[in-house]
């Protein structure tokens with residue numbers, strides 16, 4: 001949405017003021033500052049925080065990238081980014097002027113000492129010019145292949161440490177965190193040489209979504225939910241993350257990644273751990289993340305021998321999204337015409353613990369689905385005994401509780417009710433909560449929440465090293481087996497605009513279940 005200058009609305013203020021302000025001054029260093037993420041998410045997110053007066057008093061951004069720019073041209077590029085962003089709030093010239101004055105840029109290579117020496121100098125200047133103290137936040141928004149080099153250089157130039165013992169330094173790392181288990185372990189090792197675990201913020205933007213955080217509120221701030229949240233009452237759980245988008249301009253990245261690495265290793269496994277975890281002792285980074293990690297440890301390892309029983313892969317062919325014809329994956333830019341990369345995956349997982357033994361968790365995600373739909377559906381068991389005189393007009397179905405992550409954020413529960421009339425007939429009805437109707441505000445975007453948390457020093461919503469490694473370990477048998485058998489894929493095997501290959505439906509059908517498509 002292009003944005004013109006107009007007044008900030010009260011809603012907009014409310015939307016953001018639910019977040020607490022970051023107190024400590026900080027210099028925010030963005031590696032890869034000329035890239036897509038900086039334009040689409042980071043600068044619009046920081047600008048929104050500025051609009052809501054949530055940035056600390058002493059604040060500066062130092063962009064660092066190879067694309068030649070100076071402070072002025074960086075500011076001009078970021079102004080465009082904010083004005084063209086869907087996520088930035090209404091444009092306010094006065095706020096922009098202040099914010100823009102805090103933006104700086106260094107043109108440098110990630111491998112050259114000169115760049116880091118210059119960065120050191122600029123950081124010293126920021127302490128005087130913008131009162132940033134010695135606090136530093138490094139954001140790695142580059143291609144992942146540069147992560148190790150940047151961290152090693154920060155260490156080599158002493159930028160990972162601070163001299164003032166009241167100051168801090170932290171590092172935020174974008175996904176993908178590694179390409180497989182071995183590379184994730186190696187990356188953790190390098191980063192741990194430079195930073196302590198509590199200084200490391202591995203970002204998964206799903207964890208910043210309001211509706212994802214609400215999973216914990218819904219489960220643990222209500223006494224009626226927890227008693228039924230287990231194998232005695234739950235039949236199975238479905239987690240869906242479907243998108244209408246294809247790979248857009250990210251063919252190069254996606255060819256290497258595929259759906260499992262792109263969506264499962266991080267977002268879907270995170271959603272699953274929030275749904276399945278036990279209550280933490282307190283809302284704190286250690287407690288919450290310990291309980292999530294327990295889930296990952298309890299997921300039954302996937303046996304590559306019978307992978308076809310529990311895993312499905314797909315790739316879209318040509319099809320229609322909202323009546324518009326769209327190209328097959330193999331015809332997208334930067335994609336091989338014989339690509340075997342999966343754009344859809346579905347998995348059946350089980351959690352081997354007291355709470356969830358024998359309850360299947362079905363996870364699926366795909367590009368070019370008929371609609372954007374991210375949701376968690378919990379299907380409860382059927383009633384044990386039916387004493388109604390059932391007729392063809394009766395609908396007696398299991399209860400389904402749906403947590404809609406996006407769009408139409410909210411929660412609904414389906415249940416049977418007596419249809420009006422002199423006879424006893426049962427109909428399925430729905431109770432529905434939507435964020436927009438109830439709170440009348442749009443929740444803060446995920447990046448705002450996470451940027452603010454990283455400045456405030458709260459890593460609860462970020463991934464810990466052990467969770468990242470466990471999640472790679474869980475998926476390793478699938479990734480490796482699929483890689484080894486890639487030539488046998490009969491791709492494309494679903495049309496754009498459908499819910500994936502027929503085998504995904506069969507995965508549930510053989511257990512007597514069906515996918516819920518919203």
Ligand code: BG6
Pocket residue numbers: 243245262263374
């Ligand atoms: C990203 C993936 O992490 O998440 C993308 O790399 C995907 O491929 C995106 O489109 C989905 O995020 P959201 O917030 O739109 O569901």
